[in-house]
Amino acid sequence: MNADAVHAAPVRIAEPASWRQEVADRVAAGERFAGLYGRAEIRDDIHGCAVTALLVCGSAVCALETWIAPDDAGELHYPSLTALVPAAFWYERAAHDLSGVIPDGHPRLDPLLLVVDEGAERPRPGHRDPTTSVSGATPPGSADVHGRGMFTIPLGPVRSGVFESVEFLIETRGEDIPHMNIRPHYKHRGIAKQFEGRTTDDGVLIAERVEGIASVAHALAYAHAVEAIAGVRVPSRARLIRVVHAELERIANHLDVAMRLADAAGLAVASSRFGWHKEATMRLVDALCGNRFGRGVIVPGGVAHGPLAHPATVASELRELHGRIRADLILAMKTPSFIDRLRTTGILTPERAVAWAALGPVGRGSGIADDCRWSRPTDGYADVTMPPSQPVRTAGDVMARANVRWDEIDQSAVLAVEALHALGAMQSPDLLTPVDVPTGDAFGLGWAEAPQGEVLYAVHLRDGRIERCLARSPSLHNLAIFHDVFAGDVFTDFAFIEASFGLGYAGAAM
Amino acid sequence: MPWVPRGLRDGKLTTGWPRRPDAYFDEFAAGVTVRHDAPPMSHAEADAAARVCPTGAIGHVDDDDGVRPTLDRGACILCGRCVAAFPQFFARESGAATAGIDRRALVVGGSSGTPEELAGLREALAAKVKHLGRSVHIRHVDAGSDGSDEWEVQALANPVYDLHRLGVFFTASPRHADILLVTGIGTAGMVEPLRRTREAMPDPVVVIATGTDAVSGGLIGRGGYTSGHGIGELLDVDVWVPGAPASPFTLMHAILLAIGRLPARVAAEPRGGDAA
Numbered sequence: 137m138n139a140d141a142v143h144a145a146p147v148r149i150a151e152p153a154s155w156r157q158e159v160a161d162r163v164a165a166g167e168r169f170a171g172l173y174g175r176a177e178i179r180d181d182i183h184g185c186a187v188t189a190l191l192v193c194g195s196a197v198c199a200l201e202t203w204i205a206p207d208d209a210g211e212l213h214y215p216s217l218t219a220l221v222p223a224a225f226w227y228e229r230a231a232h233d234l235s236g237v238i239p240d241g242h243p244r245l246d247p248l249l250l251v252v253d254e255g256a257e258r259p260r261p262g263h264r265d266p267t268t269s270v271s272g273a274t275p276p277g278s279a280d281v282h283g284r285g286m287f288t289i290p291l292g293p294v295r296s297g298v299f300e301s302v303e304f305l306i307e308t309r310g311e312d313i314p315h316m317n318i319r320p321h322y323k324h325r326g327i328a329k330q331f332e333g334r335t336t337d338d339g340v341l342i343a344e345r346v347e348g349i350a351s352v353a354h355a356l357a358y359a360h361a362v363e364a365i366a367g368v369r370v371p372s373r374a375r376l377i378r379v380v381h382a383e384l385e386r387i388a389n390h391l392d393v394a395m396r397l398a399d400a401a402g403l404a405v406a407s408s409r410f411g412w413h414k415e416a417t418m419r420l421v422d423a424l425c426g427n428r429f430g431r432g433v434i435v436p437g438g439v440a441h442g443p444l445a446h447p448a449t450v451a452s453e454l455r456e457l458h459g460r461i462r463a464d465l466i467l468a469m470k471t472p473s474f475i476d477r478l479r480t481t482g483i484l485t486p487e488r489a490v491a492w493a494a495l496g497p498v499g500r501g502s503g504i505a506d507d508c509r510w511s512r513p514t515d516g517y518a519d520v521t522m523p524p525s526q527p528v529r530t531a532g533d534v535m536a537r538a539n540v541r542w543d544e545i546d547q548s549a550v551l552a553v554e555a556l557h558a559l560g561a562m563q564s565p566d567l568l569t570p571v572d573v574p575t576g577d578a579f580g581l582g583w584a585e586a587p588q589g590e591v592l593y594a595v596h597l598r599d600g601r602i603e604r605c606l607a608r609s610p611s612l613h614n615l616a617i618f619h620d621v622f623a624g625d626v627f628t629d630f631a632f633i634e635a636s637f638g639l640g641y642a643g644a645a646m
Numbered sequence: 647m648p649w650v651p652r653g654l655r656d657g658k659l660t661t662g663w664p665r666r667p668d669a670y671f672d673e674f675a676a677g678v679t680v681r682h683d684a685p686p687m688s689h690a691e692a693d694a695a696a697r698v699c700p701t702g703a704i705g706h707v708d709d710d711d712g713v714r715p716t717l718d719r720g721a722c723i724l725c726g727r728c729v730a731a732f733p734q735f736f737a738r739e740s741g742a743a744t745a746g747i748d749r750r751a752l753v754v755g756g757s758s759g760t761p762e763e764l765a766g767l768r769e770a771l772a773a774k775v776k777h778l779g780r781s782v783h784i785r786h787v788d789a790g791s792d793g794s795d796e797w798e799v800q801a802l803a804n805p806v807y808d809l810h811r812l813g814v815f816f817t818a819s820p821r822h823a824d825i826l827l828v829t830g831i832g833t834a835g836m837v838e839p840l841r842r843t844r845e846a847m848p849d850p851v852v853v854i855a856t857g858t859d860a861v862s863g864g865l866i867g868r869g870g871y872t873s874g875h876g877i878g879e880l881l882d883v884d885v886w887v888p889g890a891p892a893s894p895f896t897l898m899h900a901i902l903l904a905i906g907r908l909p910a911r912v913a914a915e916p917r918g919g920d921a922a
Contacts, residue, residue, distance in 0.1 A: 251835070259871055268871045270834040293839050294787055296818035298800045301788040301836060322835035323790040326870040341700055341725060345866055348794030348891065392797070405653035411804030412659055415894075418801075419670070426675055426738065428893065429794050432726050440726075460656075467648055642793040 146199035155202035160220035172227035174235025176263035261328040300641040331605035347643030353586030355434035360582030362436040371566035374438035375516035383548040389587030396635035438568035451556035458549035478535035482633035496589020501537035508585035534636040609643030679739040719888040720861040745900035774850040785823035790833030795891040820846035831867035831874030
């Protein structure tokens with residue numbers, strides 16, 4: 137709950153050119169570019185598209201919107217933001233794919249999320265009855281690096297191992313990776329349209345499935361947006377339950393990264409141990425709520441039910457589990473064959489991290505000290521004893537990102553244990569505040585710190601139903617950075633760098 | 647190597663299932679069921695129950711015995727709304743064994759195939775797996791999941807489940823694979839990669855549709871523009887595994903069901919919704 141998030145509508149700037157300048161000026165002045173999306177909007181019977189940029193400035197998130205009218209050919213042109221704000225690169229491609237807006241001057245407007253059949257309409261989120269036809273054909277990949285012996289290796293979409301589908305087109309001479317293109321469109325599920333027309337209560341079911349490994353964070357960000365619109369305060373008991381689930385989700389995700397890094401280094405015992413810890417964490421979540429991913433707990437206004445297990449029991453189990461995790465992480469970071477592979481691998485320099493506005497552990501490994509739980513606290517984070525600051529490293533390599541995660545596991549375990557104890561001692565039984573959304577148009581922003589980084593939701597309601605919902609996953613944002621971290625790295629580093637990003641491709645493909 | 651004593655420190659972590667029962671297998675609520683002691687249902691209640699379900703998994707049969715609810719586990723995403731709204735009709739059911747070889751048998755309270763049809767399915771599956779030795783290889787393909795399904799499939803390799811001890815392995819090459827394990831709703835973009843993977847596999851292939859998304863499209867596949875009503879439209883599915891996502895124990899049960907290696911003790915247990 138944050139008063140800054142309550143707006144009836146995004147701030148509107150009529151002229152696309154001045155909108156572009158305003159966004160660029162604010163980014164130059166130090167605000168963080170956090171996303172961009174299109175929303176089909178009819179004005180004076182003209183079918184245009186509203187384009188909204190999201191900016192984060194300290195404790196506030198703000199939305200700047202402009203409206204694009206079709207030209208004589210019926211096309212929706214506007215001046216591209218990417219030249220001034222590089223982090224908009226993928227967002228403008230995504231907006232082109234989904235909403236059909238054309239950013240003039242964009243360096244590469246290839247399909248990112250969606251390939252439509254020749255002449256087919258775009259899905260146009262926000263438009264009531266869209267028709268579109270998704271192409272099953274895959275366009276040939278581009279070759280950007282030319283020279284003697286250069287060739288392209290497609291890694292994916294069917295990966296070697298049990299992984300989500302995504303394609304990396306690696307251009308190489310054989311060992312080093314001078315360049316790569318990333319294509320997440322294979323598993324595009326049309327999430328934006330799935331939100332539309334649903335009630336605010338049903339929307340949370342979709343939010344939980346945008347990126348299944350961060351179900352809690354997505355549900356929270358969505359719920360915060362709806363709660364901001366309705367102006368409700370979540371009961372304290374529910375606020376603590378939310379903290380417990382968010383932190384357990386973080387531990388499970390970071391353990392997944394630990395498992396994959398150990399696996400990449402060939403440390404079978406370490407990988408098994410982390411896999412065991414992750415399973416134990418998921419069983420704790422299951423014991424608390426009956427679902428291994430914490431689904432079905434968070435609803436707008438609070439939580440659906442109280443903990444199914446006694447909080448004190450879960451707290452003591454978690455404390456023991458944390459002891460085992462910690463001992464294994466300490467040993468891993470003393471194992472030369474492990475840390476040799478992490479150090480100086482996949483470097484994202486602090487300058488590039490700022491230019492890309494990197495999120496979560498990827499940003500914090502490169503010196504960006506931003507974490508929603510500290511900068512823009514929600515829920516019970518105001519009620520528990522927060523450590524003075526979030527872990528930050530500056531080296532920007534796999535090692536730095538790993539160390540950020542290991543520190544976060546320690547913090548999360550302490551936070552969750554404290555929240556569980558507070559829950560056990562709490563008298564008030566309230567779990568849910570009724571949510572009354574206004575009739576007419578309403579708009580709200582919500583956020584939560586997922587294990588992958590900041591999740592940001594922009595929710596437009598019309599008469600109590602979702603008209604357009606942007607589920608901005610940190611995985612989409614950070615995946616764009618992925619091709620910028622391979623300077624001097626070779627093929628065998630790929631698994632380490634990919635694991636250190638810790639992304640969910642479902643959220644990236646939307 | 648300091649990891650060697652570390653690996654021995656906590657003793658054996660691996661479940662004894664399927665040879666021995668496992669408490670987590672039995673306690674995990676992998677499905678929603680129609681209560682056996684459900685009172686008579688009115689038409690109004692049947693309609694209201696159907697409206698509560700976000701994926702249309704709830705229906706009803708109306709015959710001489712009156713109105714009885716049905717619940718399609720292949721469409722159920724376990725949101726628990728029906729259990730909260732109509733506890734007299736629906737309940738979470740413990741037990742991870744929810745997979746079946748007959749799609750219709752996933753509908754609790756519905757009419758599954760005749761015994762002859764079921765025997766036919768069972769024979770066809772048995773014929774496919776009869777030449778498999780003690781080493782079975784699985785190729786996994788994500789056809790548009792939300793990412794949680796992959797976590798549960800990966801978990802089969804952790805020391806708690808350790809699928810390898812049963813002679814079942816994951817393989818990178820479709821040429822070496824006997825089982826195609828598919829997660830996700832079947833998005834338009836994955837149709838062709840999925841088809842090519844299937845084509846690269848030597849026949850016969852056992853196809854396992856993993857999770858409600860793969861069985862029916864679940865919540866995300868309903869009415870979306872990326873198609874995705876499950877992978878049944880794309881492949882001949884042999885084993886249907888409900889769950890959102892399917893838990894590791896549910897998957898382990900499904901894999902052993904597919905290759906005909908469920909011990910008699912497990913296979914004989916009565917399971918709601920599954921006649922297999």
